[in-house]
Amino acid sequence: MYQTKNFKEKLKLFMIILIPILITQVSMYAMNFFDTIMSGRAGASDLAGVAIGSSIWTPISMWIVGILMALSPIVAQMIGAREDKKIPFVVQQGIWLSVILAVGIIIIGFIAINPVLELMDLEARVQHVAKFYLISIGTGVLPLFVYNLLRCYIDALGHTKTSMMILLISTPINIVLNYIFIFGKLGVPAFGGIGAGIASSLTYFIMMFLSIWIVHTIRPFREHKIFKKVVKPSVKEWVEMMKIGVPIGSSIFFETSIFSAVTFLLSVYSTYTIAAHQAAINFASLLYMIPLSISMALTIAVGFEVGAKRLQDAKTYAYTGIGVGMFISIVSGAIIFLLDDQVAFLYSEEKEVLELTKQFLYYAIFFQFADGIAAPIQGVLRGYKDVNITFWLSLVSYWLIGLPSGWIFANYTNLDAFGYWLGLIIGLFAGAIMLYSRMYYLQRKLKQKLQMAD
Incomplete structure (x- = not known):
């Protein structure tokens, strides 16, 4: 990161940060993407089993990854304030925290996996695949969390191309391993x-x-010598990191778990419906990597400018990112609409799954519009370290507005399973409106505070 003088320089720097993050996120999600596609080729029951397993795994793993994302604004503001000497200590404490969280997730998973799966009315083969998919992927919890912690440190320094290269190496390996172990x-x-x-x-x-x-x-x-000297665990530092990270992780958890909750509610429907729902969600989530990447780039750019007390520059980055996100959402929606047959065929050749997947995909178009606005704003607020309000807004929009309205549409109209998706759309748009209102209020408040200080 470096200071820029005009909009053209800001846009150039923003794209320099964004593009590697985007490639990284798409490559990282490609693992889940190909898990789903290749599992679908093994059969509808395998696809449904992976759907159930992913619905449990994804929100939990993203919650922890979100907590570890606290390192990005912390390090970005340290660099902006020229406090580089503090970075090694903070990064090592983040590694300690990631290890502790990984151990906790493993213990909870060992205790809860059977009771959770038995709560759902699943076919025997689907339940078997879901259980052992979770056990298998759970063996990689520790390395996943440590990697994400280090990635946040790397990205906060502005070297997002490095993270990109790690994923460009890893993703093809994952595809080959999928081919070997699935088939x-x-x-x-x-x-x-x-x-x-x-x-x-x-x-x-x-x-x-x-x-x-x-x-x-x-x-x-x-040059930061992160691993030169091992420092003792500091509970105080963990608490400080968690103060920022828990609201971030919880916001992500509430957003991702709402889709998991819908998957669980859909377990009363046929295996074909569960498989089609997973296929549509999987592709929509792949496209979501674009606004999510914009969000992560904005956290770095806004955090850097806020650390240097250049609030107008931070605001310029914010609206630049939101504008890019809105444009991308239109493109993503067009892709889904024009290529619905081709997208559905990626996941299954079974007629029932194909037809249901296409219908779910039409609802997913509206996801793109809401995410194109909401995700960048979340990144902006994280750059300001304003994370607590975001958490509550996510809770209200997804769980108090989205899910209840979806349940009503599914059970009291003829929409059936599609009613849950309509509820999700309502929740996502409500969240986007509330997040924008919070960002607008915060920017005005910080501007007034700075003027009073002068």
Whole structure:
């Protein structure tokens, strides 16, 4: 990151930060994307099992990853304030915290996996795939969290291309491992959907080792000497990080878990409906990586300018990112509308799944418009370290507006399963409106505060 003088320079720097993050996020989600596609080719039951497993795994893993994202604004503001000497200590404490959180997730998962799956009315094969998919991917919890912590540090320094390279190396490996473990190649048994979890876990270890090696040996990261001296765990530092990270993680959790909740509610429908729902959500989530990447780039850019007390520059970055997000949402919606047949065919050749997937995809078009506005604003607010209000807004919009309205539409209209998707759309738009109102209020408040100080 460096100071810019005009809008043209800001847009150029923003794109320099954004594009590698985008490639990284798409590559990272590509693992889930290919898990779903390749599991679908193994059969509708495997696709439905991976759907249920992913619905449990994704919100939990994203919650922890969101907590660790606290490191990005912390380090970005340290760099803006020229406090680089504090960075090694903070990063090491983040690593300690990621290890503790990983152990906690493993213990909870061991206790809860059977009771949670037994609550759902699933076919025996679907339940079997879901259970062992979760067990398999759970073996990669620790490396996944450590990798994401180090990635936040790397990105906060503005070297987003480095994170991009890690994923560009890892993603093809994941696809090959999927092919081997799902379909049974090179003497390995055909595990079906369970093999997707095995492949992802192995890939997480590769990502972690690559990131550790880069941080330890490549400039400019090695100049911070992150691993030169091991510092003792500091509960105080963990608490400070959690104050920022828990609201971030909880906001992401409430957003991602709403889709998981819908998947659970859809478990009363046929295996074909669950499979089609997962296929449509999977593709919509792939497109969501674009506004999410804009959000992450804005956190870095806004955090840097706020740390240097250049509030007008931070505001310019904010509206630049929101504008880019809105444009991308229109493009994403057009892709879904024009290529619905091709997208549906990616996931299954079964007629029932194909037709249902296309219908779900039409609802997903509206997801893109809401996410194109809401996700960038969340990134802006994180750059300001304004995370608590975002958490509450997410809770209200997704769980108090979106899910209840979806349940009403599904149970009291002829929309059936599609009613839940309509409820999601309502919740997403409500969240976008509330987030924009919060950002507008905060920017005016900070401007007044700075004027009073002068």
